[in-house]
Amino acid sequence: MRPDALPVRPLGSRAVVPPDARAALFGTGATLRPSATVEVVRLGEVVGRVAVGAGPALALWVDATDEVSGDVSLRGPAGAVGPMTAQPVRSRFVLPDGLRRAWSVGERATVGLGAVAVAVPVEAGTEAVVEVERALWLAAGRPETARWLPAVDLASPADDPADADPTDPLVIDRRVVTETDVRQARLKHRRIQLAPGQIVTPAAQSLAREAGVFVDDARDL
Structure with missing residues (x-):
């Protein structure tokens, strides 16, 4: 296994159910098939x-x-479970x-990941993979593959606390704001507040104009 050729596994929306919820959704004694799905209500x-x-x-x-958020229930062919609060995939x-x-x-x-760099938590597992x-x-x-970047210390929107207000602007704690910062802010539906004297790369400026990521009064771009 090479740190510059790590397999990537995209994570979509998914539900996790214990045995009692499985029985409520699919019936007592039902086998949970790999292709099983449930409705979100x-x-x-x-x-x-x-x-x-x-x-x-x-x-x-x-x-x-x-576009799923807030308190929802799960509904299967035999019944429903919930309510529960939908959590964002990480x-x-x-x-x-x-x-x-x-x-x-x-x-x-x-x-x-391609042209994007992102800071993620590290967890133990049986295989090396970037989810x-x-x-x-x-x-x-x-x-299809990702690169581990040991020399890069990246502050990213993924580091925001779970209770952060999504309407609050992000502050990048580095001198230079890059295209990666802009892409990550856009993915999290956040805007960036530039500090006085902070440098914005040309690629970041171009993408920010297109996406409207920077706070309007932060910088005359």
Whole structure:
């Protein structure tokens, strides 16, 4: 396994159900097939359909490409479970413990996905893979492999606390604002507040004009 050719697995919206929820959705004794899906229902209206897999606790993870948010229920052929709060899918870098020690990878790492670099949490697993939220994977050009960038310390919107107000502008704690910063802010539906004297690369300026990412009074572009 090479750190510059890590396999990428895009993550779409998915539900995780424990045995009692599986029985409620599909019937007692039902086998959960890999192709199984359930409807996502909000206020009595079907707002989406997601893949479903087994897990220890009931959860719904939603990618930004699907317009699902807030309190929803899951509905299968036998019944429904919920309500529950939809949670956003989060990218992560999965590594076996031995490989993680050999590479000296910390709790977070920066990985390159095509032209996009992103900081993600590192978690233990049986295989080395970069799991990427589908919205980010599409924005990066659908890459099949990713690169671990050990020399890059990237502050990104992925580092925002879970309770951050999405209407608050982002502040990039670096002298230079790059195209990657703009792409990541756009993916998170956030805007960037530039600091006095902060440098914006030409590619970032061009993309920011197109996407309207910078706060209007931050910089006369």
